Every structure is written in structure tokens, then in C-alpha cells.
Amino acid sequence: MLFFYATSVAQRMLRERSLMPPKVKFSKEAIIGTALQLVREQGMSSLTARALAEKLGATPRVIFGQFANMAELQAEVIVAAEMVVVEYIRKALDDEKPFRSVGVAYILFASKEPQLFQLLFQNPSKEPIRRFQDFLPMKDYSYQLVLDSIVADYPLTVEGAGRLYQHLFIYSHGMASMVASGIYQFSMEEVIGLLTEVCQSLIKEMVGKK
Numbered sequence: 001m002l003f004f005y006a007t008s009v010a011q012r013m014l015r016e017r018s019l020m021p022p023k024v025k026f027s028k029e030a031i032i033g034t035a036l037q038l039v040r041e042q043g044m045s046s047l048t049a050r051a052l053a054e055k056l057g058a059t060p061r062v063i064f065g066q067f068a069n070m071a072e073l074q075a076e077v078i079v080a081a082e083m084v085v086v087e088y089i090r091k092a093l094d095d096e097k098p099f100r101s102v103g104v105a106y107i108l109f110a111s112k113e114p115q116l117f118q119l120l121f122q123n124p125s126k127e128p129i130r131r132f133q134d135f136l137p138m139k140d141y142s143y144q145l146v147l148d149s150i151v152a153d154y155p156l157t158v159e160g161a162g163r164l165y166q167h168l169f170i171y172s173h174g175m176a177s178m179v180a181s182g183i184y185q186f187s188m189e190e191v192i193g194l195l196t197e198v199c200q201s202l203i204k205e206m207v208g209k210k
Contacts, residue, residue, distance in 0.1 A: 098146075102165075
């Protein structure tokens with residue numbers, strides 16, 4: 001009698017277990033992290049459900065259990081890529097010469113993460129940018145931190161700091177684009193030397209106009 005009871009309980013537990021939804025093997029964060037790594041290695045065009053599933057060691061069903069579609073996942077990957085840039089910039093802001101170091105960090109990011117640089121800074125913006133002064137606040141999550149650092153170190157208004165940062169960004173972006181596209185790999189000595197000259201000239205010009 002006891003044997004039949006135990007068998008009945010076991011069968012019931014198996015039935016209940018079969019009706020339970022499958023456990024989530026991969027969290028949203030894990031999928032985003034793996035997708036970001038795939039983009040880092042091969043670019044955004046490589047981010048397909050099949051390629052990502054293969055990298056996860058799973059099936060595409062796992063991905064679509066967490067995301068409605070690939071567009072939703074791609075948007076999350078872009079945010080994750082932006083956070084990588086933020087980390088570079090925030091480390092630069094702790095440097096002895098933070099304004100110059102921000103430009104160096106930007107070029108270093110292009111060198112270390114060329115695919116992410118191209119994704120973030122060499123693709124058309126989904127939102128039209130009608131004035132260049134609107135570009136940095138839209139694209140740079142560390143924008144206000146950079147302005148605060150400039151105002152703290154130099155006798156400039158927030159508006160003046162914004163113009164100064166625009167000039168540095170334009171110059172740094174040109175160098176970073178050359179690095180990311182493989183046209184020329186600046187040495188760190190070249191980067192620091194060129195940005196030091198530019199920063200000194202810009203600061204002298206803008207502070208002198210006050």
C-alpha cells in the first residue's frame with residue numbers, strides 16, 4: 001500500500017513539474033552582456049538571434065523569452081556601449097589634468113573599442129540634430145560632469161565651458177575616427193602632445209576673451 005502511495009505522489013510531482021514554466025537560464029543582463037561582447041568583436045551587424053544564441057550556447061528561444069524582438073535588444077546594447085564610454089570619461093575626470101585627459105580617454109576608447117566607437121559615433125543619429133551645441137548633451141552621458149570639471153579649473157562660465165568642450169570634442173573626434181577606422185594609430189605620446197597644445201591654445205584664447 002505504501003509503495004502505491006509513494007508511486008502516486010511521485011507521478012503527481014512529475015505532472016506538476018511538467019506544467020511549471022521552464023526556469024530562465026539566462027538573465028536579461030547576461031544576454032545583454034554577451035550581445036555587447038559580440039558587437040565588440042564583430043560589430044552591430046553581427047548581432048543576429050542565431051549568432052547570439054550560438055555564443056550563449058542556447059537557442060534563439062532563450063533570447064525572445066527576455067526580449068520582444070532584436071530591435072529591443074539592440075537598443076539595450078547601445079545603452080551598454082554608452083556606459084563603457086562613460087567609464088572611460090569618469091576615470092579621466094579623476095586625473096590631474098582632467099580636461100585634456102577627457103580627450104585622451106575618448107581617443108583611447110576608439111583604440112580599444114573600435115566597433116563600439118563606430119556604433120556610437122559613426123552612425124547616423126536616429127534623432128535629427130539641428131544645432132551642433134545640442135550634439136554633446138545628447139551623445140555624452142558625462143557631459144555635465146565634464147562642464148563642472150572645466151568650470152572648477154578655469155575662470156569660465158558654464159556656457160564658455162560648453163564651447164571649450166565642443167572644440168576639444170571636434171579635435172579629439174577627428175583623431176579618434178582615424179584610430180577606429182585604422183587610418184593611423186597615434187602613440188600615447190603623440191596623443192598627449194597634440195591635445196596638450198590644443199588645450200593650452202583653447203584655454204588661453206577663451207580665458208583671454210573674458
